[in-house]
Amino acid sequence: MEHLARAPAPRSWIYYLVEGMSFKITTTLCASRVEKWIRAVKRDFLDGAPIKYVGLDYEFTNPREGNQRAAVLQLSAATGNLVFQICWANEVSQVLKEFL
Incomplete structure (x- = not known):
């Protein structure tokens, strides 16, 4: 995702990747x-699932540039x-806090 390294404009992007499988990346x-993404995922996937799984990853700012x-x-x-892009x-x- 090279967009993450650029200045923040526009505010949102939605990608659809289809190569044998379909993924929606917001x-x-x-x-x-x-909030819209969380509500949609809860409605479409998590509410009806007997076991709920959500993958989580995070990245931090560079600690050499000050407050990480x-x-x-x-x-x-x-x-x-x-x-x-939380920063x-x-x-x-x-x-989001309640979802996590």
Whole structure:
């Protein structure tokens, strides 16, 4: 995802990858888009699943450049993937905190 290294504009991207399988990747720095993704994943995949799995990954800013903090949060559930550029975000919503 080379978009992550660029300046934050536009605020969200949605990719569809199809090579034998279909994945929807949402890349955003907007808290409302994160909330929308969480609601959709809960509705479409997690609410009806007897066992719920969500993949989680994160990246940090460079500690040599000062105060180290979370830069990117990545979540995956079924075929839905979210890449949240948290260091550029306008806010971190309560919906995300409760989901985690």
